[in-house]
Amino acid sequence: MGQLRADEFDRFVAARWSALLHLARLFTGGDRHRAEDLLQEALVKLWFAWPKVAKEAPEAYVRRVLARAAARSARRRWWGEHPVDQLPDPPEVADETAAVDEQTRLEAVLALLPARQRAAVVLRYYQDLPERDVAEALGCPVGTARSLTARGVARLRQLLAEAEPVE
Amino acid sequence: MDNFEQELARMMRDSQEDTLYEDRHRDRLHAGVRARRRARAAWTATGSVLTVAGLGVGLMVLPSSFAQDGPTGPQRRPGTPAESVPMPSTPRPVPPATKAPMPTCTSTTRLVPMPTCASTTGPVPMPYRPSTAEPVPTPTQTSTVR
Numbered sequence: 001m002g003q004l005r006a007d008e009f010d011r012f013v014a015a016r017w018s019a020l021l022h023l024a025r026l027f028t029g030g031d032r033h034r035a036e037d038l039l040q041e042a043l044v045k046l047w048f049a050w051p052k053v054a055k056e057a058p059e060a061y062v063r064r065v066l067a068r069a070a071a072r073s074a075r076r077r078w079w080g081e082h083p084v085d086q087l088p089d090p091p092e093v094a095d096e097t098a099a100v101d102e103q104t105r106l107e108a109v110l111a112l113l114p115a116r117q118r119a120a121v122v123l124r125y126y127q128d129l130p131e132r133d134v135a136e137a138l139g140c141p142v143g144t145a146r147s148l149t150a151r152g153v154a155r156l157r158q159l160l161a162e163a164e165p166v167e
Numbered sequence: 168m169d170n171f172e173q174e175l176a177r178m179m180r181d182s183q184e185d186t187l188y189e190d191r192h193r194d195r196l197h198a199g200v201r202a203r204r205r206a207r208a209a210w211t212a213t214g215s216v217l218t219v220a221g222l223g224v225g226l227m228v229l230p231s232s233f234a235q236d237g238p239t240g241p242q243r244r245p246g247t248p249a250e251s252v253p254m255p256s257t258p259r260p261v262p263p264a265t266k267a268p269m270p271t272c273t274s275t276t277r278l279v280p281m282p283t284c285a286s287t288t289g290p291v292p293m294p295y296r297p298s299t300a301e302p303v304p305t306p307t308q309t310s311t312v313r
Binding site: 010013014017018019021022026036040041043044047048102103106107121122125126128153156157 | 171172175176178179180181182183184185186187188192193195196199200203
């Protein structure tokens with residue numbers, strides 16, 4: 001029983017790991033390490049809820065946990081950052097391909113959004129969820145979700161227009 | 168959905184990288200599950216201990232609080248001998264009109280026979296007195312009727 005549950009769980013995680021990690025990365029504005037932490041935390045919660053949600057929609061459960069944790073963790077003052085003597089590798093801009101440049105640009109502007117607006121935009125445009133499902137995932141009324149999405153998109157429009165690559 | 172929103176959705180999808188679920192991810196996940204399970208067990212045990220302790224304290228405190236809510240001191244009941252109840256040291260003035268107060272009874276109107284006081288209002292035979300109306304032989308008395 002327990003082994004069967006563990007096997008099912010591992011199969012689900014292995015199959016959806018890449019997509020869920022990308023979702024977490026978008027939620028965190030491109031912070032890879034924080035995205036991994038967030039996803040691990042959500043998957044641990046999924047393990048304990050697995051008997052209830054395995055037959056229904058485990059991915060929706062993880063998405064909801066991720067979205068709420070991402071919105072909540074933005075209010076924390078400490079994100080687990082440690083001071084170091086030497087700075088990590090700075091981003092290199094000279095030899096990047098166009099795709100990497102676009103990804104970097106997108107993550108950079110996403111990071112400038114408030115966490116709840118970012119989560120609403122990601123759920124609405126990356127996950128292609130209707131407003132009602134965005135509201136359900138964020139745990140807020142539909143009107144609030146609509147407002148968060150609209151303001152987030154307006155801010156992204158402005159930021160991306162300002163950050164247009166100069167030829 | 169306008170052009171910008173479509174472009175935004177495309178950028179989000181195209182930026183996805185294929186990331187493998189490696190052994191280090193699996194090990195870390197299982198370690199997290201074990202840690203959460205231990206934390207849950209600790210919380211459950213702590214909750215049980217606190218519940219039992221609370222019940223114990225409640226059971227100890229409640230009877231004593233009930234006892235404090237009751238009579239605060241010994242009260243003299245009718246028919247109770249005076250020497251069994253602590254009385255104040257100053258004697259009460261006895262009204263001179265009452266000539267023969269019963270020393271051990273406070274009420275003379277009750278008809279219930281008390282074993283330690285003789286009532287003057289009711290001719291109820293006391294069990295330790297030999298009655299002449301009903302000469303029932305008792306095992307300790309010798310009867311004169313043959």
